[in-house]
Amino acid sequence: MGEPFGRLAVVTGGTGGIGTAIARKLAADGYKLVLHHVADVSRAMRVQRELGASVLDVVRSDLRSVEGVEAIIASVSTVLSEHRSVRLAGLVNNAAVMLGPGLREARPEDFDEYFAVNVRAPFFLSQRLSEKMGEGSSIVNVSSVAAHFSSPGDIVYAMSKTAIEAFARHAAPALAERGIRINTVVPGFTDNGHPAFQLAEVQQRLSSFSVLGGVAEPSTVADAVAFLLSETSARTTGTTLDVSGGGALGSRPAGGMSLRDLARRS
Numbered sequence: 001m002g003e004p005f006g007r008l009a010v011v012t013g014g015t016g017g018i019g020t021a022i023a024r025k026l027a028a029d030g031y032k033l034v035l036h037h038v039a040d041v042s043r044a045m046r047v048q049r050e051l052g053a054s055v056l057d058v059v060r061s062d063l064r065s066v067e068g069v070e071a072i073i074a075s076v077s078t079v080l081s082e083h084r085s086v087r088l089a090g091l092v093n094n095a096a097v098m099l100g101p102g103l104r105e106a107r108p109e110d111f112d113e114y115f116a117v118n119v120r121a122p123f124f125l126s127q128r129l130s131e132k133m134g135e136g137s138s139i140v141n142v143s144s145v146a147a148h149f150s151s152p153g154d155i156v157y158a159m160s161k162t163a164i165e166a167f168a169r170h171a172a173p174a175l176a177e178r179g180i181r182i183n184t185v186v187p188g189f190t191d192n193g194h195p196a197f198q199l200a201e202v203q204q205r206l207s208s209f210s211v212l213g214g215v216a217e218p219s220t221v222a223d224a225v226a227f228l229l230s231e232t233s234a235r236t237t238g239t240t241l242d243v244s245g246g247g248a249l250g251s252r253p254a255g256g257m258s259l260r261d262l263a264r265r266s
């Protein structure tokens with residue numbers, strides 16, 4: 001009998017705050033990885049060093065452009081041709097332009113940017129990479145609880161996350177024909193290493209968004225992603241898994257301050 005195939009997973013924004021936790025968890029679960037990022041080269045090098053042989057490639061590309069999507073597809077093609085014992089089993093659409101802009105200040109170019117990175121890139125990565133996937137593979141999108149309550153100061157971000165959730169719902173039947181699942185994880189406030197998360201005032205305010213209180217660790221999101229990629233969720237597709245601590249249930253703090261403004265107060 002030949003060697004069993006290794007599972008390859010692609011993680012966009014895979015060296016960011018939550019992305020690093022996802023990459024760590026998947027590496028620990030035995031996946032080989034293609035990690036993607038755009039700006040923070042030293043952070044990407046650190047993660048690559050830490051995860052060693054689990055990382056088969058790191059792609060740096062800007063998902064505002066179609067070329068940025070193509071660069072990831074090209075990397076996966078190269079990795080699959082160079083590592084014959086590996087099969088593409090997972091895609092995690094995690095990279096995003098974060099929070100803002102508000103109803104009053106949003107410009108058409110903001111719309112283009114948020115929807116290119118947060119919606120168009122996950123759509124075409126899923127479309128194209130699913131062609132390289134076999135039965136039992138799984139796609140996981142990372143949304144935000146901001147899609148589930150009203151935050152006028154983050155309207156474009158929130159709308160883009162609403163769209164990515166709709167994407168999984170509508171793509172699931174077509175992907176199911178090929179035995180591929182697609183789901184969405186919905187994080188609430190999660191400490192991604194941004195300095196704002198260290199401030200007591202910010203922590204307290206963010207905590208008040210969740211009925212369970214507190215701010216999540218990135219591993220909370222990573223565990224949910226790993227579950228949706230795994231065989232354990234073999235009967236789950238086209239749905240959302242909320243790990244926001246009940247962030248869509250409770251009352252909202254008063255004041256109408258945008259989440260982006262809150263983060264900027266660090």
Ligand SMILES: NC(=O)c1ccc[n+]([C@@H]2O[C@H](COP(=O)([O-])OP(=O)(O)OC[C@H]3O[C@@H](n4cnc5c(N)ncnc54)[C@H](OP(=O)(O)O)[C@@H]3O)[C@@H](O)[C@H]2O)c1
Pocket residue numbers: 012013014015016017018019036037038039040041043061062063064068093094095096097098117142143144145146187188189190191192
């Ligand atoms: N942290 C939270 O409280 C929270 C809450 C709800 C949902 N989320 C979601 O969780 C996911 C990860 O966010 P995070 O908190 O880990 O933030 P983060 O640390 O800022 O990570 C964002 C990632 O996206 C990449 N990225 C940003 N703009 C890009 C572009 N134009 N092209 C390609 N890649 C781009 C970044 O690349 P570089 O590393 O190279 O900069 C980074 O890896 C996002 O989808 C976010 O919406 C986060």
